[in-house]
Amino acid sequence: VRTAAAAALVGNADSVATFLGERLPAATAEDNRFTLTEALVSAGKATRTGIGQALSGGDAAVAAYLQGGFESAVHEDLQVAVTTVNAHGGKAVKRESSEALATGTDFALRDFLSSGQYRAHDEDQRVEVTSILVTASPQVREYAERALDDGSPRAIQWFLTTGQYIARARDEESAEIQQLVKIVESEGRRAELKTDEAVELSEQAVQAAAKAKAAALEAKAEAQAAEQDVQRSARAANKAARAAQGAAAAAST
Incomplete structure (x- = not known):
């Protein structure tokens, strides 16, 4: 539309009239189709279905879809996205997603997807670290407490994905060394007893x-x-x- 309008403006009155009467509707229809095609890249399932139907229905269907026909499809996709997060989330994520679904507005659903789910996820991860502390071995306890003291989502995430396994390996290594020391001490006592007997x-x-x-x-x-x-x-x-x-x-x- 902009390109055609710019060309009409540099012409005479007939050029402007031709643009408004003939070229503007065609350029607008082209822009509308481009807008829908571009939206397909990031659209949800319901929105993609609606876009496909609009593109198949002609310029009038495309215009109607852009003027408000997309709203129900977008709302459906938002609900599906929140429900999916709920199914795979922890306790806090389930709580927050359920509240968003109960509220039911596009704003509540978008707010959960854009920020609420991440705050809830951080809460769930802190709870997970705390639960690990209950039965933690020495090194695991040290790493977990360090992550909780830091408090940042990055520190908590690192402990859960990497740190706890490093700590467990160190605890196992320490246990093996202690076991070897006990064996050596036991053999030493036996040798000493044999010497005394001799x-x-x-x-x-x-x-x-x-x-x-x-x-x-x-x-x-x-x-x-x-x-x-x-x-x-x-x-x-x-x-x-x-x-x-x-x-x-x-x-x-």
Whole structure:
């Protein structure tokens, strides 16, 4: 329309009259069709259907659609969009979307879609972080509290999508290290116990050998003192033999 009007204005009165009577309606119809075609890119399902019907109906149908015929289709698309968000949202998102649907005006629906859903989503994410804290391991708790202290949607989102998994990995690594430390400490205690047992057995063997040696010396002395007494010598020899056997048994354990 602008191009045709500019051309008419530089001409004479007949050019203007021709523009107003003939070219203006054609240029307006062309602009209307272009407007609807351009709207198809971002339109919802109901709006696209309405645009298609208008374009198929001719210039009069296109003009009627632009003058108000689109309103019911746009309202339907807004309702569908809010309902879709409601179906996939958390508690706060469901609450706010339900209020928008109950109000039912285009303004309420648009306000929810443009800003209300994001505020509600932030609220739901903070609640999710708080719920994780209830059973959080040490690193997860630290990361969650850091996100809540920051308070920004970006910090909360980062914790839920990335931070909590980094924290869980660190907690698992720490648990594995602690388990290894416990195993090493347990094995150390067992080795120490075995060493103490070996030392005790060694000391018992030394004591038994000393007793056997003393018994042998005593038997020798008794044998020398009782050379004429065969029975006494035999008893002394038997005593020495038993002492030697005891020492050998102690040493073998």
